[in-house]
Amino acid sequence: MKKEWTIIQDTREKKPLKFPANLKVLDDKHPPHKQRGTTVRIHTLVEKLEAGDYLLRGHESNTIIERKGSLREIAKNCLNEKDRVRFIKALVKLKNACDHPILMLEGTPLQMERPCKNVPNPACAIDGLMRLIREYNIELILLPGTTYSHRRACANWVARLLIAGAITNGNL
Secondary structure, eight states, X not given: OOSEEEEEEETTOSSOOOOOSXXXXXXXXXXXXXXXXXXXEEEEEEEOOSSSSEEETTOTTTEEEEEEOOHHHHHHHHHSHHHHHHHHHHHHHHHHXXXXXXXXXXXXXXXXXXXXXXXXXXXXXXXXXXXXXXXXXXXXXXXXXXXXXXXXXXXXXXXXXXXXXXXXTTOO
């Protein structure tokens, strides 16, 4: 297993995740049932990405993660005619750029279902999103991101997803 990984973050990311400098991961030299971990170093670089918000240097065509920060953002992207066209173009670009496109939405299912001032009918936004991710074959993950601790955990999960993609794809 590589001991150092570099995560590329898009320059347009407005609320970037804070990745850990070190992350303990499953050591692939041993069978999983042995549960041995190893610590890897994580570097973060900020560069303009053609698709998505996060990817792993050296594995650019493997997994790319697009982050969306809220139900409000999803509602705007799925229900506003002009923004929907732009969002679909971004999904197509994401799908064409890698083998494993992922849309990460910050929030829990319960948070996503709560009506709010800007999204009085969240079911419409959720259904719009579900239809688009099914149509364009994009994986969806929901991770809570409301507190500093949540955002740190999100960063850990994103790093793990990117590294797992590199390892399972066999590009090491």
